[in-house]
Amino acid sequence: MNRRTTRTLAAALSLTAALAISGCSADSEDSQDSAGSKDAAPTAMTVTGAFMPEPVNDKMAGGFMVIKNASAAGDKLTGVTSPLSDDVEIHETKNQKMQQVTSMDVPANGELQLERGGNHIMFMGLKSQPKVGEKITVELRFEKADPVKVELDVKERTYNPQQNNAH
Numbered sequence: 001m002n003r004r005t006t007r008t009l010a011a012a013l014s015l016t017a018a019l020a021i022s023g024c025s026a027d028s029e030d031s032q033d034s035a036g037s038k039d040a041a042p043t044a045m046t047v048t049g050a051f052m053p054e055p056v057n058d059k060m061a062g063g064f065m066v067i068k069n070a071s072a073a074g075d076k077l078t079g080v081t082s083p084l085s086d087d088v089e090i091h092e093t094k095n096q097k098m099q100q101v102t103s104m105d106v107p108a109n110g111e112l113q114l115e116r117g118g119n120h121i122m123f124m125g126l127k128s129q130p131k132v133g134e135k136i137t138v139e140l141r142f143e144k145a146d147p148v149k150v151e152l153d154v155k156e157r158t159y160n161p162q163q164n165n166a167h
């Protein structure tokens with residue numbers, strides 16, 4: 001792709017008379033190429049199993065889900081917004097301590113697991129205290145993919161689909 005562009009450019013430079021035309025065709029070729037590479041990096045994020053354990057108080061709550069990236073290009077979860085909180089963070093857990101990170105990888109043709117004891121979404125300073133059965137809307141933001149709206153089911157405090165899977 002680059003080699004062809006360089007060759008087109010060289011031809012245009014050597015033929016001054018044809019410069020304008022060559023410049024035009026090189027431009028349209030370029031835009032086709034970049035459209036092509038956008039096709040190769042679509043933003044197909046799907047989310048499953050999104051839930052929030054019923055918060056103990058209105059200070060903080062956790063959010064868990066699996067984000068699947070059907071694209072051949074890796075992406076990053078870069079942020080989360082929600083009507084529940086103006087301060088929604090992405091946390092990782094290391095040595096049983098959680099800490100905020102600015103982004104998390106969503107691998108190509110892979111998934112990012114937000115699960116109890118691991119990576120999670122953290123809602124700080126809740127505007128209300130959700131109860132079991134309610135739904136919390138969040139919007140996930142990615143480096144490349146379009147934002148994805150997700151509803152988290154509020155579950156009982158001990159709910160953990162990972163443990164259920166283990167049986």
Ligand code: CU
Binds near residue numbers: 091099
């Ligand atoms: Cu946390």
